[in-house]
Amino acid sequence: NAGVTQTPKFQVLKTGQSMTLQCAQDMNHEYMSWYRQDPGMGLRLIHYSVGAGITDQGEVPNGYNVSRSTTEDFPLRLLSAAPSQTSVYFCASSSIDQPQHFGDGTRLSIL
Amino acid sequence: QKEVEQDPGPLSVPEGAIVSLNCTYSNSAFQYFMWYRQYSRKGPELLMYTYSSGNKEDGRFTAQVDKSSKYISLFIRDSQPSDSATYLCAMSINTGGFKTIFGAGTRLFVKA
Numbered sequence: 001n002a003g004v005t006q007t008p009k010f011q012v013l014k015t016g017q018s019m020t021l022q023c024a025q026d027m028n029h030e031y032m033s034w035y036r037q038d039p040g041m042g043l044r045l046i047h048y049s050v051g052a053g054i055t056d057q058g059e060v061p062n063g064y065n066v067s068r069s070t071t072e073d074f075p076l077r078l079l080s081a082a083p084s085q086t087s088v089y090f091c092a093s094s095s096i097d098q099p100q101h102f103g104d105g106t107r108l109s110i111l
Numbered sequence: 112q113k114e115v116e117q118d119p120g121p122l123s124v125p126e127g128a129i130v131s132l133n134c135t136y137s138n139s140a141f142q143y144f145m146w147y148r149q150y151s152r153k154g155p156e157l158l159m160y161t162y163s164s165g166n167k168e169d170g171r172f173t174a175q176v177d178k179s180s181k182y183i184s185l186f187i188r189d190s191q192p193s194d195s196a197t198y199l200c201a202m203s204i205n206t207g208g209f210k211t212i213f214g215a216g217t218r219l220f221v222k223a
Contacts, residue, residue: 040119048210102156
């Protein structure tokens with residue numbers, strides 16, 4: 001029973017590079033979200049999706065893109081990495097009767 | 112002012128103590144209240160999930176919600192060293208919680 005799976009677990013990028021953080025869930029949840037976690041600031045919502053083909057911005061969306069072509073997958077794309085995007089990224093999924101379940105995160109460093 | 116305020120601690124207690132963790136919030140529209148536990152280098156793990164005001168108990172854990180005061184609490188009885196973690200309060204307007212707002216987390220240490 002995998003739940004929410006995030007890959008990679010760690011990544012180091014150079015400024016200006018692009019990359020995609022992967023998130024997959026096997027619970028058939030309608031809703032999926034991406035958060036970043038920074039010291040002293042808690043979890044902040046980047047983007048979320050209420051179903052396949054539907055996405056919307058959260059609190060801190062700038063510099064990130066998402067798409068949701070299937071119920072299971074919700075990738076997060078960094079278009080041109082900046083040092084300010086150094087963080088731990090968490091993906092979560094939920095449904096109308098289930099609160100959010102989280103993956104174990106991707107630790108991203110941008111030099 | 113942040114929507115959710117949570118004392119970051121750290122909070123250090125001896126094994127067996129009763130632990131009280133708290134959050135205040137400003138948005139009266141929040142209806143769903145959660146507590147998550149996060150161990151180092153892991154994702155948040157759901158501990159308690161309550162709707163509206165009242166108490167909910169699960170083993171050694173009790174969650175309280177006071178909507179009139181905009182105040183939520185998590186009590187841990189007979190605390191154990193394995194309870195040492197960061198505890199995040201969270202709240203949402205929506206069912207499904209896809210726009211959940213989190214507190215910054217309180218770091219708890221339980222000493223054997």
